[in-house]
Amino acid sequence: MDTPMISRLEQRIERLRQQPRAIRFAARNPVLVAGSLLLLGILLLALFAPWIASHDPTEMNVIERLKPPSAEFLLGTDALGRDIFSRTLYGARVSLLVGVSVALLSALIGIFVGTVAGFNRLADKLIMRVMDGMMAIPGILLAVALMTLIHASISTVVIAIALPEIPRVVRLVRSLVLTIREQPYIQAAQAMGTRFPLVLIRHVIPNLLTPLIVQASFIWASAMIFEAYLSFLGAGTPPEVPSWGNMMAEGRSVVQLAFGIILYPGIFLGLTVLAVNLVGDGLRDLLDPRIARKL
Amino acid sequence: MTTPHPDQSPVAPILAVEDLCIAFVSRDGIVRAVDGVSWQLRPAEMLGIVGESGCGKSVTAMSVLKLLPGPPAMYSSGSIRFRGEELLTASEARMRQLRGNAISMIFQDPMTSLNPVLTIGEQIAEVLILHQNLSKRAAWNRAGEMLDLVGIPDPRQRLRDYPHQFSGGMRQRAMISLALACNPAVLIADEPTTALDVTIQAQIMELLARLRREMGTAIVLITHDLGVVAECCDRVVVMYAGNKVEEADVSALFSRPCHPYTRGLLAAMPGLDVAADAGHRRLAEIPGMLPSLKQAAVGCRFAPRCAAAQERCHGTIPELAPVAREAPDHLAACFRAGEAYRGELA
Amino acid sequence: MNRPAITALPTTTPPLLDVRNLVKHYPTRTFWRDSPPVKAVDGVSFSLAEGETLGLVGESGCGKSTAAKTLLRLIEPTSGEIFFAGTDIAKLSPHSFRPYRREMQIVFQDPYASLNPRMRARDIVAEPLRNFGWDNRHGGERVADLFHRVGLNPDALRKYPHEFSGGQRQRLGIARALALNPKLIVCDEPVSALDVSIQAQVINLLEDLQADLGLSYIFVAHDLAVVRHISHRVAVMYLGRIVEIGTAGAIYGDPKHPYTRALLSAVPKIGTNRRSERILLKGDLPSPANPPSGCTFRTRCQQARPECAERSPQLTDNGAQHLVSCHFA
Numbered sequence: 001m002d003t004p005m006i007s008r009l010e011q012r013i014e015r016l017r018q019q020p021r022a023i024r025f026a027a028r029n030p031v032l033v034a035g036s037l038l039l040l041g042i043l044l045l046a047l048f049a050p051w052i053a054s055h056d057p058t059e060m061n062v063i064e065r066l067k068p069p070s071a072e073f074l075l076g077t078d079a080l081g082r083d084i085f086s087r088t089l090y091g092a093r094v095s096l097l098v099g100v101s102v103a104l105l106s107a108l109i110g111i112f113v114g115t116v117a118g119f120n121r122l123a124d125k126l127i128m129r130v131m132d133g134m135m136a137i138p139g140i141l142l143a144v145a146l147m148t149l150i151h152a153s154i155s156t157v158v159i160a161i162a163l164p165e166i167p168r169v170v171r172l173v174r175s176l177v178l179t180i181r182e183q184p185y186i187q188a189a190q191a192m193g194t195r196f197p198l199v200l201i202r203h204v205i206p207n208l209l210t211p212l213i214v215q216a217s218f219i220w221a222s223a224m225i226f227e228a229y230l231s232f233l234g235a236g237t238p239p240e241v242p243s244w245g246n247m248m249a250e251g252r253s254v255v256q257l258a259f260g261i262i263l264y265p266g267i268f269l270g271l272t273v274l275a276v277n278l279v280g281d282g283l284r285d286l287l288d289p290r291i292a293r294k295l
Numbered sequence: 296m297t298t299p300h301p302d303q304s305p306v307a308p309i310l311a312v313e314d315l316c317i318a319f320v321s322r323d324g325i326v327r328a329v330d331g332v333s334w335q336l337r338p339a340e341m342l343g344i345v346g347e348s349g350c351g352k353s354v355t356a357m358s359v360l361k362l363l364p365g366p367p368a369m370y371s372s373g374s375i376r377f378r379g380e381e382l383l384t385a386s387e388a389r390m391r392q393l394r395g396n397a398i399s400m401i402f403q404d405p406m407t408s409l410n411p412v413l414t415i416g417e418q419i420a421e422v423l424i425l426h427q428n429l430s431k432r433a434a435w436n437r438a439g440e441m442l443d444l445v446g447i448p449d450p451r452q453r454l455r456d457y458p459h460q461f462s463g464g465m466r467q468r469a470m471i472s473l474a475l476a477c478n479p480a481v482l483i484a485d486e487p488t489t490a491l492d493v494t495i496q497a498q499i500m501e502l503l504a505r506l507r508r509e510m511g512t513a514i515v516l517i518t519h520d521l522g523v524v525a526e527c528c529d530r531v532v533v534m535y536a537g538n539k540v541e542e543a544d545v546s547a548l549f550s551r552p553c554h555p556y557t558r559g560l561l562a563a564m565p566g567l568d569v570a571a572d573a574g575h576r577r578l579a580e581i582p583g584m585l586p587s588l589k590q591a592a593v594g595c596r597f598a599p600r601c602a603a604a605q606e607r608c609h610g611t612i613p614e615l616a617p618v619a620r621e622a623p624d625h626l627a628a629c630f631r632a633g634e635a636y637r638g639e640l641a
Numbered sequence: 642m643n644r645p646a647i648t649a650l651p652t653t654t655p656p657l658l659d660v661r662n663l664v665k666h667y668p669t670r671t672f673w674r675d676s677p678p679v680k681a682v683d684g685v686s687f688s689l690a691e692g693e694t695l696g697l698v699g700e701s702g703c704g705k706s707t708a709a710k711t712l713l714r715l716i717e718p719t720s721g722e723i724f725f726a727g728t729d730i731a732k733l734s735p736h737s738f739r740p741y742r743r744e745m746q747i748v749f750q751d752p753y754a755s756l757n758p759r760m761r762a763r764d765i766v767a768e769p770l771r772n773f774g775w776d777n778r779h780g781g782e783r784v785a786d787l788f789h790r791v792g793l794n795p796d797a798l799r800k801y802p803h804e805f806s807g808g809q810r811q812r813l814g815i816a817r818a819l820a821l822n823p824k825l826i827v828c829d830e831p832v833s834a835l836d837v838s839i840q841a842q843v844i845n846l847l848e849d850l851q852a853d854l855g856l857s858y859i860f861v862a863h864d865l866a867v868v869r870h871i872s873h874r875v876a877v878m879y880l881g882r883i884v885e886i887g888t889a890g891a892i893y894g895d896p897k898h899p900y901t902r903a904l905l906s907a908v909p910k911i912g913t914n915r916r917s918e919r920i921l922l923k924g925d926l927p928s929p930a931n932p933p934s935g936c937t938f939r940t941r942c943q944q945a946r947p948e949c950a951e952r953s954p955q956l957t958d959n960g961a962q963h964l965v966s967c968h969f970a
Contacts, residue, residue, distance in 0.1 A: 002327075002591045003316055003372040010325055010591070028322060184755035187715050192769035192817070193742035202768070206759040347836035448924075462925040492700035492863065494922045497907035501921060519836065522909030549911050563841035565870030567893060567908055578845055578870065581838035584806050 032282020038275035042268070046092035053086035057242040066258045078247070078261045079254050087242040088264050094154065094243040095224045095272060101158045102223035103216040106165040111212065113166070114173025115200065118181060124174070131167035139164040139226065144235040152238045161226045165219050172215055176208040183207075210287045217280030221273045228269055244269045307379075308335035309513050310359065310398075310481050315373035317354055320366065324589040328354045330537040331373070336481065341507060341514045343528035343545070345521055347560075349585050350534040352517045356485045359515075360394050361385075377481070396426040399474035403486040405466035408473065409458040415442070415469050416454030419476050426477045441472040445502055464495035468502065475506060482506075483515045488523065500527055521560060525549050533557050536586055536596040539615060541632075543625040553618045553625065553632040555601045555640075556581075595629070603631050603640055655727060656688035657824060657857050658712070663721035663731075665704070665711050669930060679930045681707040683881035684721075686956075691824065692851065694858040696872030696889070698865055698904070702926055704881040706750075709827045709861045713745055714738060725825075743773060746818035750830035752810035756802040762788075762813055763798040769820045787816040791846060808839035815846065819854075827859045832867060844871055865908050869893050874962075877901045880929055880937040883956060887963035897959060897970040899942050936967070944969055 002010065016024065026033040045052060054074065061081035069076045074085040117127040143160035150156050180186065181204070189199050230236030231245025232252075239246055244265035251261025317329040329351040336342050344352045357363050359375055361382065375382040377398065382390070394400075402408055410418055419438035423429045429437060435454070442450035445468040458466055467487065474482060484503065488496035504527055507514055516528060524531055524545065531548045533541040533556065541554040552558045562579035583600040595601070598608040607630060615628040618636040625636070634640045663685045666678035682704045689695050697705040710716045712723055714730070723731040730741055746769075749755035756765055763784050770780040788795060791812040802810060811831060818826050828847065832840040848871065850856055862868050868875055869889055876886040877898065885898040896902045903920040922941045927933055933940050939949040949968060956964040 005369070005371040006316070006318055006325060006327070006591075009318075009320055009369075013322065013324055016322060024322075184749050184751055185757045187710075188747070188749060188755045188814075188817070189757075189768065191713055191715055191742065191747045192821075193739055193772045194768060195772070198772075202760070203757050207757070347838060464925055493865070493907040494700060494903060495925070496909075497919060497921060500909075501919075520909065521837075522911055525911040526909045560837055561911070563838050564911075565841075565844070565866040567866050567869055567905065567910065576870075577848070578841040580842045580845060582842075584808065584839070 029282055029286055031278050032286055035275050035278025035280075035282055038271065039279055042092055042272050042275060043096065045089055046096055049086075049089040049093060053083070053089050055083035055086045057082065057087040057090040058240065059083070066254060068258075069260070075264050076258060076260050078250060078258070082242075084247070084260060084264055087247055088244070088268055090242045091244040091247060091265055092268060092272065094237060094241055095227060095269065098154060098158055098161065098227040098237075099220040099224040099272075099276065102162045102165065103220040105158065105162045106169045106219055107212055107216045109162075109166050110169025110173050111205065111208070114170040115177050115204065117170065117174045118177025119200075127170065128174075131170050134163065135167045137164065140229070140233070140235075143226075143230050144233070147230075147235045152236070154237055154241070157227055157230060157236050160230070161223050165223070169212070169215065169219070173208060173212065176211060177204060180204050180207050214280055214284045214287065217276055217283060221276040221280065224269065224273055224276070306337050309338050309378060310336040310515075311374075311376045312355070312359070313374045313376070315355065315358065315375065316371045317351075317358055317363070318369050318371050320369050326588045327537050327591065328368075328588065329358070330588075330592065332534070332537070332539045333373075334532050334539065334542065336513050336515055338480070338513050339507060339511045340530065341504075341516060341528045343524035343531040344515060344517045344534060345519065345524050345531060346534035347519055347585070349536070349588075351537040352534050353485055355534075356400070356483050356515065356517050359481075359483060360398060360400055361390050362400075392426075395422055395474070395479075396477045397479055398481045398483065399477070399479040400483045400485065401467075401470050401474045401487050403489045405463075405470040406458065408470055409466065411458055414455050414457055415461070415473075419454075419473050422473060422476045438472075438476070441476050442469070444475075444506075445469070445472040446498070447472075464491055464498060467491060467495075467499055471499075471502065471506075475510070475512065478510060479512060481515070482512050483517070485517045486519070487516070489518070489520070496523070503527070521549075521564065533560075537588055538592075538596055538628060539626075540597065540629070541627045542615075543622075547622065547625050551625075551636060553627040553635040554597075554629045555603050555631070555635070556597045558635065559600075603635075605630070656724075657691045657693075657726060658689040658859075659722075659724040660688065660712065661686050661722040661724070663708060663711060663723065664719045665707055665716060666719045677930050679928075680881045680932060681929060682711060682718075683932075685878075685881070685883055687876055687883065687886060689825070689857050689859065691857055692855045693874065694851065694860055694872045696868035696875040697859060697861045697878060698863065698868050698875060699878035700863065700904075700926065702880075702929065703878040704929070705861045705878050706829055708878070709829055709859055710747070712859065713742075713747055713827060715747070742769075743821040744823050745825040745827065746821065746823040747827045747829060748811070748814050748818050748831045751834055752807060752814050753802060755814055756810060758802055760801070761798070762793075762800050762802070762805070765802070765813060766816045766820055769817060773821060783820065784816075787819055790819065790850075791816045792842075806839075807835050808842055811835060811843050812846065815843075815850070819850065822854075823856070825857045825859070827861070829861045830863070831860075833862060833864060840867070847871065865893075865905065877904065880927065880932050882937065882966065883964075884938065884966045885964065886956070887961070891961065891963045895963075897963070897965040898938075898967050899944050900938050903941075 059082060063081065064077050065079055065081040067073055067077040073083050075088065076084050078084055113127055117124040142163060146156060146160045186199060186203055189203050227236055227243065228245035231243050232249045234249060236245050237243040247265045248262045255262055313333045315329055315332050319326040319328055332355060334342065344355065346352045354363065370383055416435060416438050419441055420431065420434035423434040423437055424431065439450045439454055442453055447453050447465060447468055461469055488499050491499065500523060503514060506512055518524060528545050531543060531545050532539055533554065535556045541548065541557050552561055559579065559581040563581060565578060581600055586596055586599060592612055594609040594611055595613050598604040601608065613628045613630050615626050617623045618625045618627050618632040622636065631640055663682055665682040666680055668678050669676045685708050687695065697709060699705045707716060711718045718731050721731060722729050725741060725744065730738055766784045766787055767780050770783060775783065785795060788798065793809060793812050805813065832843050835843060844867065851858065860868060860871055872889045874887065875889050875892045876883045877892065877900065879900050885892060885901045892901060893905065896905055903922050906920045924941055927940055935950040935953050939945040954966045954968050956966045958964050959970065
């Protein structure tokens with residue numbers, strides 16, 4: 001026997017229930033779905049760049065320099081007559097590659113170092129002091145120094161961006177491990193005679209993955225911005241690589257003549273970072289049961 | 296029995312909850328946490344609300360002060376009247392005037408209502424300054440008296456302590472003194488002793504009983520512990536799955552429990568007083584578990600777990616009714632309560 | 642159903658477990674100096690026969706849980722001897738102790754927190770089997786068997802802990818503890834997180850298992866009625882020490898120690914109006930880092946006399962294996 005108000009609500013929920021699962025999921029996690037769709041679109045553009053692009057991204061054509069958008073050059077050309085549309089597509093490849101690599105690298109190192117620190121007191125003291133030291137180094141200076149010491153390449157950029165991120169991941173993993181190791185299920189595993197390495201693999205690491213994945217998605221987004229910074233400053237990806245940062249750096253001198261050279265890669269960078277951040281936020285909400293599910 | 300017949304009852308209830316329905320609404324469905332519950336609290340009375348987790352007892356308590364967060368909680372019908380004033384439709388400003396002043400609440404975990412960065416004295420004085428317009432000095436003096444009243448040694452000194460400097464039992468006392476600072480007419484105690492050891496529990500229950508005697512506070516005691524209810528309360532409401540299944544005077548309820556759920560609970564409790572040589576009694580189990588509250592009830596909520604259930608129990612919701620003509624204020628929501636009362640039910 | 646009552650221990654067979662002078666001290670340090678250690682367990686001795694249940698009661702902070710976990714070396718003892726079937730397992734290296742894990746298991750208080758939320762029910766129960774070399778096929782059969790034994794449906798095998806109710810989770814914890822066919826199970830507050838009706842189900846299950854498998858239990862709880870119900874013998878702890886130990890009938894029917902009496906009188910009772918007899922203890926538990934001199938209970942004891950502060954009472958037998966640690970018992 002329900003009150004009229006409850007009956008009406010029950011009918012509404014029943015209608016919601018009858019919708020296809022995908023729609024229900026999207027209605028429940030709009031941020032995650034919007035971010036994923038946007039990111040998927042950008043990924044596809046990057047993946048199929050050779051087929052979508054109208055020109056070779058490095059092909060120079062001095063006669064066609066600084067052209068406004070046209071049928072041939074969808075977004076116009078830059079100071080060397082290269083097609084901005086094609087270069088932007090290829091730029092997505094660089095940006096995403098750097099972002100994902102930095103996220104993976106720092107997460108993997110973070111899990112390893114952070115778990116060691118969380119379980120061994122002596123190692124903890126040593127590791128945390130090293131991490132404090134690493135955190136004291138300004139990221140940009142470190143990157144510039146690395147670039148001048150080692151020759152510029154995408155992997156150098158990845159290392160340069162990942163290094164300052166590592167202490168943050170290590171701290172996160174360490175604090176998670178310190179919480180998890182006090183959980184009764186760890187003591188239960190000990191009581192059942194589970195050997196220590198298996199305790200790590202079965203019980204500790206699976207339980208720290210969720211927050212780590214969320215953190216990694218944010219590192220991914222910030223790594224893409226950082227890559228653009230570095231390239232813009234001339235300390236990032238080598239100038240011949242069509243990255244968004246390089247494009248914007250090159251467009252700086254001719255910004256009054258052809259604003260598009262900075263605008264279009266900028267828009268793409270913004271959209272990609274937004275997409276990754278939305279996915280990160282969405283994942284956090286989806287995986288965190290503490291955030292109440294509202295109607 | 297010496298209790299007056301309800302029809303002749305001279306005292307109007309100070310707090311009356313009537314046909315209260317509270318639902319928690321989410322995309323996954325509607326949980327009918329409280330489904331048509333009524334009870335009355337008379338001045339200086341101690342009313343026990345007992346039941347197991349998920350029965351809706353705490354939700355009922357929180358609802359009196361409207362402390363349940365807007366969505367997902369929804370009051371779908373009913374009324375809560377305090378001295379005749381409807382609270383369900385009262386403004387938030389009016390509720391703030393009442394909370395901690397005319398109606399107070401204490402919780403299982405004292406730290407939920409004590410602020411860790413303020414001293415105990417500051418917190419009690421703040422309430423007094425806010426609700427009673429006392430001067431700072433007068434409020435501080437009164438705060439000291441309050442700590443003394445709840446039996447904290449060295450009250451003037453302890454006013455300057457922070458909550459973490461108190462032990463668990465003392466924090467509970469401090470919270471009680473905070474709740475009672477404005478001399479409320481009604482105190483709602485939600486599992487006040489669940490986190491405490493038995494010896495400390497005994498101290499706290501003794502304290503509540505004394506405060507009721509001395510200050511005339513009416514108390515709603517919400518607990519899962521039938522023993523605590525048996526020792527302290529005047530009347531008991533037993534809840535199961537959002538429903539009130541039985542209500543009676545404390546002596547009547549424990550000497551002649553009529554609802555199968557109440558009977559099951561009592562039989563499931565191991566006792567202290569089993570004589571050593573009486574042989575070993577196997578505890579009576581209530582089989583199964585709590586039903587999902589996402590579906591509207593079509594029959595008695597307890598029927599699937601009930602040994603005395605008949606066919607009608609699954610299809611018709613039993614009304615709350617007196618168990619016998621000679622026991623008009625012993626209510627039970629069971630078709631067979633009369634049989635149970637007469638001792639005809641196994 | 643009745644189970645065989647073990648009233649007095651047969652003295653001829655050696656006990657399954659014999660604990661002598663068990664001590665667990667936690668060192669504490671403040672900024673500038675070492676402070677005295679927290680004496681969580683301070684010289685506890687008892688024994689346990691095969692098929693027997695020993696209840697360990699006391700208030701929070703009395704060291705009952707620590708003592709129980711020290712038996713399994715989940716907490717390393719500071720000193721003392723733990724003889725399990727004749728071997729002092731307290732002195733064994735971790736490597737030589739490992740086989741004893743099959744013999745002694747534990748059921749935890751919080752059934753949810755003690756189950757890894759990322760593992761399926763069947764993997765949780767299979768974990769001890771895998772640790773001790775069962776292959777998948779036999780292990781699978783054993784797990785299905787255990788599920789049946791503790792009253793869980795076979796369709797629960799694939800579920801995750803959060804999909805179970807509190808009572809079912811505790812059944813899962815019990816199945817895991819049973820997996821290796823242990824002789825001793827330490828039950829650390831196994832029913833205190835459960836509702837009364839579910840609590841009865843779990844207690845009955847534990848009793849059935851004991852009757853069928855001849856298990857011995859160390860049953861740690863703060864609920865005196867539950868301990869009374871399930872235990873053959875009961876030990877009452879206060880500030881890291883056993884103050885009274887004896888058969889359940891003796892402890893509950895004829896408590897000798899003032900603390901036991903106060904504890905029993907504080908339990909709310911149904912039906913009898915015994916409010917007048919209540920012994921209200923004054924104040925709170927003293928700090929286990931700085932316990933009172935002499936008898937540790939004297940600060941809250943109504944019968945305390947000057948000599949209680951000077952001499953520390955020993956557990957002495959008052960006959961019929963009822964031991965009390967009080968000068969005036």
